[in-house]
Amino acid sequence: MVFCQAAHANVFVVNVGGSAGLAFQPGFLNIAPGDTVVFVNKGGFHNVKADDNSFRCARGCDGQPGGSGAPSSSNWVASVTFPSAANIGYYCEIHGQPGKGMYGTINVLAPQPPPSLSGTPAIGTAFATLLALALTAFAGWRLRRRV
Ligand SMILES: [Cu+2]
Structure with missing residues (x-):
């Protein structure tokens, strides 16, 4: 350090x-x-x-x-x-x-924390939620096709 x-x-x-x-x-x-x-x-x-x-x-x-x-x-x-x-x-x-x-x-001046640290997790969470929604929709579509 x-x-x-x-x-x-x-x-x-x-x-x-x-x-x-x-x-x-x-x-x-x-x-x-x-x-x-x-x-x-x-x-x-x-x-x-x-x-x-x-x-x-x-x-x-x-x-x-x-x-x-x-x-x-x-x-x-x-x-x-x-x-x-x-x-x-x-x-x-x-x-x-x-x-x-x-x-x-x-x-x-005291060193500032990098700005990306506060922004990245929010973007990651939003992306994960979208991905989960897309997978759920796809799974539902496949189940309906089998019936
Ligand atoms: Cu002088």
């Missing part, structure tokens, strides 16, 4: 600054649990900090070996993996604050 989830995990890129100005692009992202978001500084003095303080990244992330979430103007790349469903707001400490200025949102 864990291997399967990892195999289906996706990677999303969020551009930081650069030609987008003082913004994250895309500023709103829908992802699934296990997916990774890679923040890429396209230019400017920026970092990425979660509203709930769950991460702070720039040249790596706080708490990672050799990582630092302090704002930096280098061409940094930082990746954050989101293991479970949540609505995560984040911002640049220099140009934004939660929900204002240079900020963004990552919506980690």
Whole structure:
């Protein structure tokens, strides 16, 4: 199960600054649990900090070996993996604050059950009923012919 989830995990890129100005692009992202978001500084003095303080990244992330979430103007790349469903707001400490200025949102959506699971049994039951009716009618027709 864990291997399967990892195999289906996706990677999303969020551009930081650069030609987008003082913004994250895309500023709103829908992802699934296990997916990774890679923040890429396209230019400017920026970092990425979660509203709930769950991460702070720039040249790596706080708490990672050799990582630092302090704002930096280098061409940094930082990746954050989101293991479970949540609505995560984040911002640049220099140009934004939660929900204002240079900020963004990552919506980690819980996996939906496949829609075919609810539809298939109903179709199967209807088909079985039709088949039973047809067999009964045929049996009745054969019995009447013998008399
Ligand atoms: Cu910034």
